[in-house]
Amino acid sequence: MALDLETRNQLIETVRRFVTERLRPIEAQVAENDAVPDEIVAEMRELGLFGLTIPTEYGGLGLNMEEEVLVGIELGGASPAFRSAFGTNVGIGSQGLVMFGTDAQKEKYLAGIASGEIITSFALTEPEAGSDSAAVQTRAIRDGDVYVLNGAKRYITNANKAGLFTVMARSNPDIKGGGGVSALLVPRDLPGITIGKPEKKMGQQGAHICDVTFDNVRVPVENRLGAEGEGFKVAMQVLDRGRLHIASVCVGVAERLLRDCVAYAAERKQFGQPIANFQLVQGMIADCKTEALAAKALVMDAARQRDAGVNVTLEAAAAKYYASEMVGRVADRAVQIFGGAGYVADYGIERLYRDVRIFRIYEGTSQIQQVIIARETMKRGG
Amino acid sequence: MKVLVPVKRVVDYNVKVRVKSDQTGVDLANVKMSMNPFCEIAVEEAVRLKEKGVATEVVAVSIGPVQAQETIRTALAMGADRGILIQTDEDLEPLAVAKLLAAVIGEEAPGIVVMGKQAIDGDNNAVGQMLAALLDWPQATFASKIEIAGDKAEVTREVDGGLQTLSVDLPAVVTADLRLNEPRYASLPNIMKAKKKPIDVKAPGDYGVDTAPRLKVLKVVEPPKRQGGAKVESAAELVSKLKNEAGVL
Numbered sequence: 001m002a003l004d005l006e007t008r009n010q011l012i013e014t015v016r017r018f019v020t021e022r023l024r025p026i027e028a029q030v031a032e033n034d035a036v037p038d039e040i041v042a043e044m045r046e047l048g049l050f051g052l053t054i055p056t057e058y059g060g061l062g063l064n065m066e067e068e069v070l071v072g073i074e075l076g077g078a079s080p081a082f083r084s085a086f087g088t089n090v091g092i093g094s095q096g097l098v099m100f101g102t103d104a105q106k107e108k109y110l111a112g113i114a115s116g117e118i119i120t121s122f123a124l125t126e127p128e129a130g131s132d133s134a135a136v137q138t139r140a141i142r143d144g145d146v147y148v149l150n151g152a153k154r155y156i157t158n159a160n161k162a163g164l165f166t167v168m169a170r171s172n173p174d175i176k177g178g179g180g181v182s183a184l185l186v187p188r189d190l191p192g193i194t195i196g197k198p199e200k201k202m203g204q205q206g207a208h209i210c211d212v213t214f215d216n217v218r219v220p221v222e223n224r225l226g227a228e229g230e231g232f233k234v235a236m237q238v239l240d241r242g243r244l245h246i247a248s249v250c251v252g253v254a255e256r257l258l259r260d261c262v263a264y265a266a267e268r269k270q271f272g273q274p275i276a277n278f279q280l281v282q283g284m285i286a287d288c289k290t291e292a293l294a295a296k297a298l299v300m301d302a303a304r305q306r307d308a309g310v311n312v313t314l315e316a317a318a319a320k321y322y323a324s325e326m327v328g329r330v331a332d333r334a335v336q337i338f339g340g341a342g343y344v345a346d347y348g349i350e351r352l353y354r355d356v357r358i359f360r361i362y363e364g365t366s367q368i369q370q371v372i373i374a375r376e377t378m379k380r381g382g
Numbered sequence: 383m384k385v386l387v388p389v390k391r392v393v394d395y396n397v398k399v400r401v402k403s404d405q406t407g408v409d410l411a412n413v414k415m416s417m418n419p420f421c422e423i424a425v426e427e428a429v430r431l432k433e434k435g436v437a438t439e440v441v442a443v444s445i446g447p448v449q450a451q452e453t454i455r456t457a458l459a460m461g462a463d464r465g466i467l468i469q470t471d472e473d474l475e476p477l478a479v480a481k482l483l484a485a486v487i488g489e490e491a492p493g494i495v496v497m498g499k500q501a502i503d504g505d506n507n508a509v510g511q512m513l514a515a516l517l518d519w520p521q522a523t524f525a526s527k528i529e530i531a532g533d534k535a536e537v538t539r540e541v542d543g544g545l546q547t548l549s550v551d552l553p554a555v556v557t558a559d560l561r562l563n564e565p566r567y568a569s570l571p572n573i574m575k576a577k578k579k580p581i582d583v584k585a586p587g588d589y590g591v592d593t594a595p596r597l598k599v600l601k602v603v604e605p606p607k608r609q610g611g612a613k614v615e616s617a618a619e620l621v622s623k624l625k626n627e628a629g630v631l
Contacts, residue, residue, distance in 0.1 A: 003574065007573060010459065017567065047567055
């Protein structure tokens, strides 16, 4: 159920304060140490950020899509690495369970996910299955009451902290493609799971991705999400919702970069006056603002339509595609407006420039979004 | 024990205020409003007293326009149990506020009143003291620490040049200084639950006290713009400038 406006405003305002007062001041430290401090994670838990999208009956906030993207925009005000700490619990790590879980499965895990006690990961990508996500080779072969899980997953966000994985694995090797894949809830403590070292990444230090390998991991059949062979459907629906969330974070980062650019351009003097007075700089600010507004409008509209029960596969893909490309251009112009200072680490602009690059790649590359947009557009006849 | 916490809705501390062109006051049109930061500290202290098991109920009271309900909701989200709004569009003076609060306290009979030492809009620093006088209760102002034991409160005060510790009999009025605590962020689930907590809406007339203004604001002006500094060549020149231009020696 949607929140009343007063409560919603207070919620958004609280997230904004937390982001501004607690997260932004330690961005450089988080990047330097490649870790979000434990006390900040504890504060995120107390604030309720891990449970944004978990239904209220399990202790979450049960935000609708519009509310979730408004929070996402605020979260963009600080390094995206912070969001990653709870991002999987809000998005891909929990939504399969929320959408397809049985009452018993939800009962067992959702309260812990909402409070942040259990960190979740979504394990779809493999060395040979990225954009071609239906090509997963990890196998889950039925043996009585269990599936025997074997295979390797790659670039799994939060895998080193996760207590629960949603794993996409081929339960029927005779069916190629999506139809042979099932989704399994795999607790970290089952024997046979190995987590690799966190990868060294271009940006978003403090957020971690690792390989996960399964060696004869015996997963109870009752841990399957949805029917056997429904795994690909689970994955696609989970990613569908996640796209709007990612798009909203892109809008938030763009708005933050704009605030930084405007403040810097007003202060930095060249030729005896603030560079904000120069029309070529103004042109860059105007382009950033216009594109950020357009992306926000796209995200908000898609979110509201989704809340109204409309299928927004096309709109969500368009929002993710446009917003992630947009924030890349905004970050590029921000470096330009800051000039030398934009290239130097102290100002944090080059860090955001690197951080936002992943938005065009994960949870569906821009090219995959284009394919979805084109397919849906042709289906609709224009 | 019941704790009563008066809270005030003021211009947010991040806002750079502007004076109205007719010099009658500060322009409040489309300006972000929030709970006075010192009131926030008082709410936090009251909620901590409840969490420690010292207090059993925390009641937040606000006097102001209908939007002051939002300020009460913030207190409820932080952990207060219920609210009372005395709704008025008039900008009441400290004495009127103190009288209204004294009347509320007459009905509620709290064991302690914890409130901000002053509001960041008027900076009067008067209501707490006036309230204690009207009630004939002990007062401990500018508290940086509150310990309650039995029917006494030990309050550490920040005074010039050090700390002073007072022991006051309860009930008492204690006003919070900046370093009493660091207020929590209301958790998001608690913000949602706060909507279900009760707020009683009253009017100043319900309490039968005289709230007529005693003071008249003649004009409100911006502080003078700071002049740029100047460099001097020698100590002698500095002394001469301080003497002749600044007139401070």
